[in-house]
């Protein structure tokens with residue numbers, strides 16, 4: 568049995584939901600509440616980071632290790648290219664986007680979103696336990712403070728993150744030259760990683776979250792500025808998600 572411990576809002580968790588769905592694997596999700604997730608994760612691992620995949624009695628943490636594990640254990644519909652050179656390229660892209668897009672999209676978005684509990688609380692409690700909303704409402708000010716500190720949110724870092732995201736998108740744009748995929752001619756873990764980690768800026772329906780009708784203006788502006796440079800994310804979502 569496969570169980571994914573996750574936050575529905577987390578783009579690293581979306582990377583794994585997508586990988587599991589793409590490989591047509593049956594799994595159940597345990598949606599945890601940010602801040603309170605440690606009560607659950609500490610029973611499984613020493614580090615509280617999600618996603619965590621539990622398969623029978625094996626516990627795998629870190630999205631890249633989870634995809635390794637899935638491809639080794641369930642080789643059908645592989646996400647890791649077989650050919651050594653292409654495999655290395657896919658792993659390099661995945662590592663690059665995990666660091667240059669994942670961390671910075673999260674910091675950049677939360678730097679605005681945290682001022683809007685009406686948006687963030689539904690994200691954090693989506694398909695979670697019944698007591699999620701009242702608990703979140705009560706602890707939101709403390710959680711917001713903790714997130715500002717752990718994500719190192721300040722005006723300078725927000726500007727830095729914006730630049731890092733733009734640079735990474737430009738690098739991908741130049742590399743793709745209109746190709747469908749990042750590596751070779753097939754869909755791979757590199758595409759899932761890049762598209763899932765950029766998804767909060769494109770808000771695709773298949774992410775599985777109820778996106779807000781309106782979001783903070785600076786985020787809208789950033790998305791507008793990126794324009795068609797990230798159209799490929801929506802294309803990958805409609806073709807492979």
Ligand SMILES: N[C@@H](CCC(=O)N[C@@H](CS)C(=O)NCC(=O)O)C(=O)O
Nearest residue numbers: 577578579615616617618629630631
């Ligand atoms: N490198 C990790 C990053 C995962 C990550 O940053 N997860 C965040 C949510 S987006 C998290 O669980 N934060 C809470 C915590 O660390 O306790 C991966 O690829 O899985």
